[in-house]
Amino acid sequence: MTGRPGIDPLLAAALARTGEGVDALFDALLPVPDDDRARLIRAMRHAAIGGGKRLRPLLTVASAELFGVDPHHALRAGTAIEAIHVYSLIHDDLPCMDDDDMRRGKPTVHRAFDEATAVLAGDALQSLAFEILADPETSGDPFVRAELVGVLAQASGAGGMCGGQMLDIAGEGQSLDMPAIVRMQQLKTGALLSAAVEMGAVLGKVPAEGRVHLRGYARDIGLAFQIADDLIDHAGDAAAAGKAVGKDAAAGKQTLVAAVGEARAREQAAMLADQAVAHLSAHGHEADLLRAIARYVVERDR
């Protein structure tokens, strides 16, 4: 990802550093045992290590930077969010869900292993996320640890990501209006991206009223991210995306691109990125990484 023309050098370095940090942490947290559980751990490692943009951990790291948080604490919290994200991909790819064969340029877990192992690997990665957050290594302050768990659990469950996936499945083949699509995407993708930003502030012990502008930022980049994802699926190529593309239309999935057309969707994504940056006006250079992420989210091609 580094060295790609047009990518902000600050962002390129942060993406590379965060990616390496997340991989190293998953590697340390998932030693392969000397018994038949090895299959489960290998499946977790297959999905968790060496792939993905690590956008969620990067958001936590960038948000935590605003408040002078220990980078190791931010990386651990970000890795917990990534564990949730990775588990959701494993389960999303299952034959009973999207039935995908490729993910992040590799066979999906149920293809590389089997369905039962994929279900268990996803389940165990969700547990791992909360185990990471509850560990004093993530924060010496138990109040912070408990609040991190609360924020991530709410963003992951029926009121967040899982609820959004249900709306997505229920909406297949239906004609949803714009507000319904936005609502679905805010839960399915936005909830976890918002949690990633919010958890940086939780680590910084910023009270809820001091997080309002970050919530605005997170909401805007969440929606922009989803539009960009839909545009990649609509027009992108499978090799760059590392997964099958053009599947949304085939599955009758409801996307903003389908609802308003490619040109207007592109405009709206750019507008949302500008709006996200505007939420950061009270911050100086310490928010440059968050600003670069907002632009990257809409300009990326995978």
Place this chain on the structure above:
Amino acid sequence: MTGRPGIDPLLAAALARTGEGVDALFDALLPVPDDDRARLIRAMRHAAIGGGKRLRPLLTVASAELFGVDPHHALRAGTAIEAIHVYSLIHDDLPCMDDDDMRRGKPTVHRAFDEATAVLAGDALQSLAFEILADPETSGDPFVRAELVGVLAQASGAGGMCGGQMLDIAGEGQSLDMPAIVRMQQLKTGALLSAAVEMGAVLGKVPAEGRVHLRGYARDIGLAFQIADDLIDHAGDAAAAGKAVGKDAAAGKQTLVAAVGEARAREQAAMLADQAVAHLSAHGHEADLLRAIARYVVERDR
């Protein structure tokens, strides 16, 4: 369950009270929303409300009683463990796992709804468990909340329940020796039962060194519970069990009953129950409920 001949009246009352409390809490935590997420929430309610022995929440309530914990706090922590247990049953019953049609006398979630909804309902119940524990309503002390999350997450993941399920699947059709079977069962069932007992002590702010005898109690009833479960599967009837029986042998699953025969397994379960009770010798009448549970675990017929 109340009024059954032979059941200790103290235990019967506690089982009924805990069952009602868990149902009421799940009912309050899972209001059916006014959008398409309703399907997900209905699936979660289908699995979580009105069924099961509620043995895990009862263990937390009984253990917390030793230390004068607020019963509402204990019930909430116990309900979190039950949410983990219920999610594991939903995923265990999936076609790619045990492929079961009936559970707790009702159709399994993927039969009553569909597979995708069953995967999501399990996932969202796991999130709910940690959301409950992170909530200040479960304990006013953030250190307690964070420790509850840590204990439950460790017991649920690759080092606990999920790891045990992997060993169980990997062992199908193989001939495991006794230590391997015990190890598998200690992870698959024992880890969560131990967490249930331990979380009562966490709520009571008992330091780790004061929990050693409770760990011994939990380990013994965990193994006794699994032997009793295998005996029910071996000899029980489906109507009483509320699920299909005789499936373990058909699936080539490794059980202690298969390894040592029914008579010796029955003896061993009774011995483990006595041993569990012996761990409580430092306690007076406040441990009577835990003692009654140890006997119930091996004498139950479902």
